[in-house]
Amino acid sequence: MKLSQLLAKDTLSLSFEVFPPKADTAFDSVKKATEEIASLRPAFVSVTYGAGGGTSRYTLDIAKNIKENFGVSTLAHLTCVSSTRETVRQQIEDIKAAGIQNIMALRGDIPKEMQEQNRSSWDYRYAIDLIRELKESDFCIGGACYPEVHPESRNQKEDIRHLKEKALAGLDFLTTQMFFDNNLFYNFLYKIREAGITLPILPGIMPITVGTQVKRAVELSGSFVPQRFKALVDKFGDDPGAMKQAGIAYATDQIIDLFANGIRNVHVYSMNKPDVAAAIMANLSDILNK
């Protein structure tokens, strides 16, 4: 099913994100974890894309398995900046052949070895180049956005101007980078609506269930960590069981607040952890589908 149809429904829902294995040897264990997550019957499962590596084909294998064997809609991520036009065209054909109707169209991070290159020679410079190409086929297309501003942007105004161009190029919905303070999301939402971006938007929530995960998540995303969350990691970070409970409770609280403030679809960065995904679903059992 196209996610645009799903997002038009007047019900509350959760979707989960999984990532493919980085090494061939991990394929079976990752596949099993993603199957357990699909069994929870989220609105959809998105599968990230690791550009360049020999395992990028696994995005499709996992998305196809979930869709065909669990009847859950899938969203295949695709990045373009480090790929040739030929490779991307082949990927698009493969996604089409797998019967997947939804693509998260991303630029991807610029690899170190490309950073000094003359960008005018690249086949893809921004996600918008990929979106324009995808528009030639009949996909439902998602795009990324950044409540705390993309690290390469000079300021939020510039970032939102580029986001609007990306939206107008043919996006059907947006998913945000993770954030730990909902007020940052509400401010961002206000600004993009004011700028005339009317697309459905899925806030992305990352449950932090291991103390050491915070540092890495913040390094990757640049997200602000509120004092309330820091206190929780200080107190429980060295106790795996307690940290897991506290992290799940914090993420659940963020999701409930988003639902209470009019958001219908929340995307959870469940990181191949079926137990975490299940606990969040259980916490919201009477709230979902209202």
Ligand SMILES: Cc1cc2nc3c(=O)[nH]c(=O)nc-3n(C[C@H](O)[C@H](O)[C@H](O)COP(=O)(O)OP(=O)(O)OC[C@H]3O[C@@H](n4cnc5c(N)ncnc54)[C@H](O)[C@@H]3O)c2cc1C
């Ligand atoms: C929901 C989500 C899912 C993700 N999934 C993956 C994944 O599966 N695999 C992966 O490798 N990475 C993933 N990422 C990370 C993403 O690839 C990086 O954040 C990347 O640096 C930017 O990708 P983008 O699609 O947002 O780029 P773009 O939309 O192209 O934006 C990148 C930067 O360029 C600026 N910009 C855009 N257009 C122009 C223009 N015309 N002129 C000047 N500047 C411009 C933007 O303001 C921004 O600063 C994901 C991110 C999010 C939020």
